[in-house]
Amino acid sequence: MHIRALTLRDFRSWEHAEIELSTGPTVFLGANGNGKTNLLEALGYLSTLGSHRVSADAPLIRTGADRARIGANVVNLGRELRVDVELNRGAANRAQINRSPVRRPREILGILHTVLFAPEDLALVRGDPGERRRFLDELCTARRPALAGVRADYDRVLRQRSALLKTAGRSGRAELGTLDVWDGHLAAHASVLLAERLRLVHELRPHVTRAYAALAPESRPATVAYRSAALPVEVLDPDRAPEPDDPALLEQILLRELAAARSRELERGVCLVGPHRDELDLELGATAAKGFASHGESWSFALALRLAAFDLLRAGGAEPVLLLDDVFAELDRRRRTALAAVAADAEQVVITAAVPEDVPAELAGTTLRVTTTGDPEHRISGISGDRPPGTGPAVGDDPPRAVSSESSAP
Template identity: 75%
Template sequence: MFIRALSVRDFRSWEHAELELSPGRTVLLGANGNGKTNLIEAVGYLATLGSHRVAADAPLIRLGTTQARIGATVVNQGRELRVDVELKQGSANRAQINRSPVRRSREILGILQTVLFAPEDLALVRGDPGERRRFLDELCTARLPRLAGVRADYDKVLRQRSALLKTAGRQVRSRTDLSTLDVWDGHLAEHASVLLAQRLRLVNDLYPYLAQAYQSIAPESRPAAIGYRSGYLPPELLDPAREPAADDVEYLREIMLRELSTARTRELDRGVCLVGPHRDDLELLLGSAPAKGFASHGESWSFALALRLASFELLRSGGTEPVLLLDDVFAELDRRRRTALAEVAAGAEQVLITAAVPEDVPAALAAEPLRVQTTGEADQRTSHIGADPVPQPEDMHS
């Protein structure tokens, strides 16, 4: 899979850009703040319908405008598709496939697959569980695009059920409130069981790739492992070596219904939903200790990198090689981690790399770079691709 053409309009610092790309490596070179990462962010948005830097879409729209547009022509196994997304302030985003509108933006998911490694990934190890849940769900959706609808339905039901819990918890609980809550329990369990089944399957499939990737990056460190952490699932389901079963979804639905019933009184008292995948976590282990709080800075970087390399290899094993996005990461890595990442990137069908200076790009990934520059002042700065020649990158860290 590779992107043949990328276009952005009024996205972040870019008023307009049209890039012709090809398989292999593309290096975007420029000082920090010039807009390199904004292009990587645009590509990632087409793949996930989200930004790796902000939770909302509003900051993605260029100041002084009301809408932004991102488009790409994607080639996958000889088949070419055009995908476009329009972000609009105050209204739902719109998307097109081959210039034809689709009912929901999420219908474009799966056309472009990417794996992004960025400095923000350190939060996968050191951040809150929400960072790791997002990692799991985005990777699950990359493997099974229809899961985006399940995630959206689960979030909707969770909000409505939580609102009912707050209302019922503040007043005399009528039979109507409780029977309505029973209905929402059923809806929540239905969507949660599908999401949980895919998360557990993903942890099972990702586990060997993660262990191998971490070993190659930090052979002197303790072995790395992952697991699924949940306070309501039985231990046999949480074993990463367990083979998923065909009836897992129904089994998980039964568990959810039982646990929701058990937690009903506590949930009403507190006015929050205490059971479900929105409270779970991806467990990261070094030896027998949790990586969060026990890993050194170097080990944390190694674990974050291993998660991304494992994701890349897992998606590649499914028959479609994702586009690899490397956003200003080589300057953060030591020689061994740079080498491990460069080896994977050198074999990727397409890799987009951003760097502040040529020396940050390993020699194995050297390419004639595109210089990203800005003009204007303060909030009115506009990014563009410069025409000035740039010297070839050299590996100054070897």
């Protein structure tokens, strides 16, 4: 799988851009603040319908614009598809496949697979459980795009049930019949999501262990495990792969736990049972990585999680595009070498860096330089670069084909 072309309009700092990409490594080179990361963020958004930097879409729309647009031509197994997403300020987002509108943006999921590694990934180890749940859910959805609908339904039911709990708690009376109905909806959607998470963690564990051992052979062995207060130990057994009928079993367990937690939920006005409260435990030997791992160990674990995701998607037949956002400057020689070896073998890897020295020699290829001109209040960026023979003209040749307005934060 690879991206042949990327189009942006009013996305972050980019007023307009049309960028041709080739297979192999492509490096966006330039000083910090020029908008390089925004390009990788746009590609990641097409893959996951989310940003790795912010939780809402509003910051992605350029200051002064009402909407932003991201589009790409994606080639997979010889077939090319055009995918576009329009982010609207104050209105629903829209999407197209081959220029034809689709009912919901999530219908584009699965067309482009990416694995993005960025400095923000340190939060996978040191951040709150929501970071790790998001990692699991995005990887689950990449493997099974239909899960996006399950996640959306679960979030909707969770909001509505939580609102009912707050209302019932304040009024001093419980709408028991209504809560029973919402319990059923919550358990039905949660069981499917939980089954996918458990299956993913089971398959991911050996990949994480191998990747971490290659990055930090002198460290303790790394592993991952799923933790849920609602599920019994035998269901969470890390050596047990979930069976196809597990969602039905999980649904019954969740219904039982919801009933047992009813009085506590009414008292607190929050939903205490469900995958929104679960955790992915990261362990080094017999010790939790969070709070105990060194800075180098934390970087290794974060990188191991991303490399494991890349290996797992590739093993499933979906060769992902590897996106590396200014990460080589953060890594020591061993970690740089391990990451570069994986990247050099990828069908397509897109890299951002501030200086050429930050890019390993084996990833030399297409280099596109992101530069800016103009005053500090309204900087304009252009892209230029030297491309290997046979890859076509450079983006940004005279006249420039990719420009950016830096009137908003990069």
